[in-house]
Amino acid sequence: MTQLVTGDEQRAIETYTMDEVGLGQAVLTERAAMATMNVLAAGNYDLSKVLVLAGLGNNGSDGVALARLLHQAKIPVTLQFVGNVKRANDNVKAQLKAAEACGVERAEKSDFKEPSLIIDAIFGTGLNADLPDGLQKMVKAANHIDNTVVALDIPTGIDATSGEIRGAVLKASTTIAFGFQKVGTSRGAGKKNSGRIIVQDIGLITPENFTFSIK
Ligand SMILES: NC(=O)C1=CN([C@@H]2O[C@H](COP(=O)(O)OP(=O)(O)OC[C@H]3O[C@@H](n4cnc5c(N)ncnc54)[C@H](O)[C@@H]3O)[C@@H](O)[C@H]2O)[C@@H](O)CC1
Ligand SMILES: [K+]
Numbered sequence: 218m219t220q221l222v223t224g225d226e227q228r229a230i231e232t233y234t235m236d237e238v239g240l241g242q243a244v245l246t247e248r249a250a251m252a253t254m255n256v257l258a259a260g261n262y263d264l265s266k267v268l269v270l271a272g273l274g275n276n277g278s279d280g281v282a283l284a285r286l287l288h289q290a291k292i293p294v295t296l297q298f299v300g301n302v303k304r305a306n307d308n309v310k311a312q313l314k315a316a317e318a319c320g321v322e323r324a325e326k327s328d329f330k331e332p333s334l335i336i337d338a339i340f341g342t343g344l345n346a347d348l349p350d351g352l353q354k355m356v357k358a359a360n361h362i363d364n365t366v367v368a369l370d371i372p373t374g375i376d377a378t379s380g381e382i383r384g385a386v387l388k389a390s391t392t393i394a395f396g397f398q399k400v401g402t403s404r405g406a407g408k409k410n411s412g413r414i415i416v417q418d419i420g421l422i423t424p425e426n427f428t429f430s431i432k
Pocket of ligand 2: 341371
């Protein structure tokens, strides 16, 4: 059976992997993006016009890295930040520098009717409050359009542990869970809005004798 993790457990395993094992953030991000490429290539996804919606934290950096890999694979892709990129964390800024050096196209605003596929890299396990009002409006509008949405790690708006909706949720057709499925996507609204859940190994190392709260 799939091992489920809470948000805190996922963070503890990520921290161990980076701080104790010594795998860098960029390695994990690249692996998350590559795992997503593999899922997209193997599945029946229309990749004729991909829109990556990226947030300002590490879920966003996965999205920016993915936009670069899609562009390098000659798949038409546009990268759009949700929020002011000047306030993005350093990982996002480093990924953006690489994406721009490779010529990834950016948009400030998009008509959600246009993309054949939307990648949700807005919020991941770090979500700790209701989505900002403007974002709630945006995801509700996007939900009204018959787009295919692939969520990175967890759909934006779902609490990784409780599965509750924090204000609004961007409903996904597929959720690619990095390392482990988050318990919040196995219950209630989280389950209902995650679509098909595909767990992908990104090289996280679980400490010996780690106790998972869900066995
Ligand atoms: N930490 C790591 O080593 C890795 C993280 N990964 C990705 O990173 C994600 C987690 O990244 P982060 O912890 O940076 O968090 P997120 O990218 O989910 O969120 C970014 C930040 O936004 C802020 N925030 C939370 N709720 C908010 C709200 N309602 N309104 C405004 N701001 C809010 C918080 O400060 C949070 O840290 C995972 O889901 C996964 O996709 C993967 O790249 C693998 C490695
Ligand atoms: K997401």
